[in-house]
Amino acid sequence: MNQFEGIHPAIISKLRTPGNFTDEEIIEALSFFDKRDIKRKEFFLRAGDICRAKGYINQGCFRRYTIDDHGKEIIINFAFEEWLIGDLESFNTHKPSIYFVQALEDSEVFCISQENHLQLCKVMPKYQAFHESKAESSHYATLKRLTLFQSKTPEEKYLSLIQKYPQLFQRVPLHYIASYLGIEPESLSRLRKRLSRKEKKS
Amino acid sequence: MNQFEGIHPAIISKLRTPGNFTDEEIIEALSFFDKRDIKRKEFFLRAGDICRAKGYINQGCFRRYTIDDHGKEIIINFAFEEWLIGDLESFNTHKPSIYFVQALEDSEVFCISQENHLQLCKVMPKYQAFHESKAESSHYATLKRLTLFQSKTPEEKYLSLIQKYPQLFQRVPLHYIASYLGIEPESLSRLRKRLSRKEKKS
DNA sequence: CGATTTTTTGAATCATATCAACGTACGTGG
DNA sequence: CCACGTACGTTGATATGATTCAAAAAATCG
Numbered sequence: 354m355n356q357f358e359g360i361h362p363a364i365i366s367k368l369r370t371p372g373n374f375t376d377e378e379i380i381e382a383l384s385f386f387d388k389r390d391i392k393r394k395e396f397f398l399r400a401g402d403i404c405r406a407k408g409y410i411n412q413g414c415f416r417r418y419t420i421d422d423h424g425k426e427i428i429i430n431f432a433f434e435e436w437l438i439g440d441l442e443s444f445n446t447h448k449p450s451i452y453f454v455q456a457l458e459d460s461e462v463f464c465i466s467q468e469n470h471l472q473l474c475k476v477m478p479k480y481q482a483f484h485e486s487k488a489e490s491s492h493y494a495t496l497k498r499l500t501l502f503q504s505k506t507p508e509e510k511y512l513s514l515i516q517k518y519p520q521l522f523q524r525v526p527l528h529y530i531a532s533y534l535g536i537e538p539e540s541l542s543r544l545r546k547r548l549s550r551k552e553k554k555s
Numbered sequence: 556m557n558q559f560e561g562i563h564p565a566i567i568s569k570l571r572t573p574g575n576f577t578d579e580e581i582i583e584a585l586s587f588f589d590k591r592d593i594k595r596k597e598f599f600l601r602a603g604d605i606c607r608a609k610g611y612i613n614q615g616c617f618r619r620y621t622i623d624d625h626g627k628e629i630i631i632n633f634a635f636e637e638w639l640i641g642d643l644e645s646f647n648t649h650k651p652s653i654y655f656v657q658a659l660e661d662s663e664v665f666c667i668s669q670e671n672h673l674q675l676c677k678v679m680p681k682y683q684a685f686h687e688s689k690a691e692s693s694h695y696a697t698l699k700r701l702t703l704f705q706s707k708t709p710e711e712k713y714l715s716l717i718q719k720y721p722q723l724f725q726r727v728p729l730h731y732i733a734s735y736l737g738i739e740p741e742s743l744s745r746l747r748k749r750l751s752r753k754e755k756k757s
Numbered sequence: 758c759g760a761t762t763t764t765t766t767g768a769a770t771c772a773t774a775t776c777a778a779c780g781t782a783c784g785t786g787g
Numbered sequence: 788c789c790a791c792g793t794a795c796g797t798t799g800a801t802a803t804g805a806t807t808c809a810a811a812a813a814a815t816c817g
Contacts, residue, residue, distance in 0.1 A: 359721045419702060427706045442695045492694035493644045499701045500621060504735035526763060536707040540805055542765055740772055744797055
């Protein structure tokens with residue numbers, strides 16, 4: 354169908370449509386990336402390390418989490434095909450990250466180092482704009498998610514999540530989702546039971 | 556002490572120190588701003604409107620909030636001297652905002668319109684860098700606040716807030732703080748009572 | 758298959774939400 | 788300057804849902 358077919362389809366479609374890149378630009382941009390295989394449970398980034406590369410997921414699934422004062426894992430988010438992984442703050446400031454980014458499945462990621470990223474931004478302003486607009490919209494999304502957390506009950510948060518990302522539940526263990534929702538696994542289990550009873554009645 | 560004394564001290568100090576602007580640059584940059592007085596309870600921005608200006612608070616205090624599906628106000632944040640107000644998302648995308656930004660005291664704000672902002676970014680790259688780095692660090696702060704919300708009890712959130720912004724409690728009604736913390740005013744009242752009892756014992 | 762991970766269930770406890778009511782403080786207009 | 792009304796904060800009673808600790812059941816991985 355096209356010259357990229359079978360090579361790295363996910364990243365291509367992302368650059369082509371929202372980024373509005375031409376095929377020539379895509380080829381050039383991709384030459385700045387390295388393909389990396391990351392096995393289930395392996396880490397793309399560990400807290401304490403400086404994030405020296407950004408990764409676009411071509412295949413697979415990751416979780417980002419941090420560890421609180423009591424040693425408990427707090428899941429910040431999940432990431433799937435075509436998403437960006439890493440820690441932009443550490444990537445940009447060159448300071449150690451507080452996040453772990455771990456594969457939940459055997460995954461394939463296209464990585465771009467800090468040096469290549471700067472270089473590519475220089476030679477291709479369109480890429481820089483692409484990257485900046487990603488960072489911006491991520492900011493807006495985070496703020497909206499914060500508002501959701503602030504004003505909704507766990508049940509409402511759960512329903513909103515299942516509506517927005519139904520595929521999440523096929524790929525991610527429930528106790529991770531519980532952490533993402535800010536509740537205990539037991540509570541999520543009971544919440545789901547409650548909801549399924551309600552469903553039956555209606 | 557200096558040529559700006561008494562004119563608009565708050566914004567000056569902000570540009571001088573974290574922005575590393577020279578006095579000449581400060582004078583030039585300020586010519587792109589308009590001073591605006593906003594009385595208590597008046598709005599800098601209303602949901603539904605497009606945010607056409609950013610404002611640096613020189614004097615006063617604001618709250619930003621949105622209204623949820625049930626008509627309830629959700630307070631996103633407060634802002635004081637030297638802080639930026641408005642809605643960056645609406646400012647950048649030219650889409651209607653979902654936020655209200657309302658003065659909690661009679662206030663004085665230095666405003667820069669979209670046009671002047673673009674112009675100033677063009678003629679003074681240092682200003683653009685300043686603005687972008689603000690936006691970035693705001694993003695990182697939002698993500699950290701989200702993590703706090705996700706993993707901490709209301710009591711921990713309250714303690715963390717009072718530790719970080721003790722001056723908040725002198726200027727903002729408690730029921731607004733409750734909304735910011737994502738709890739009901741009654742719960743905040745009881746939480747504070749509980750804590751003051753604990754304090755006495757120790 | 759065995760071991761580990763994940764999910765569910767039970768029981769006791771605790772915190773928050775809700776609805777209602779009361780007291781207090783504040784500021785505006787008469 | 789006082790009085791009234793509105794905004795703010797507190798308290799009480801009750802119900803609901805989340806946490807915790809413990810254990811068992813179910814699913815998954817190697």
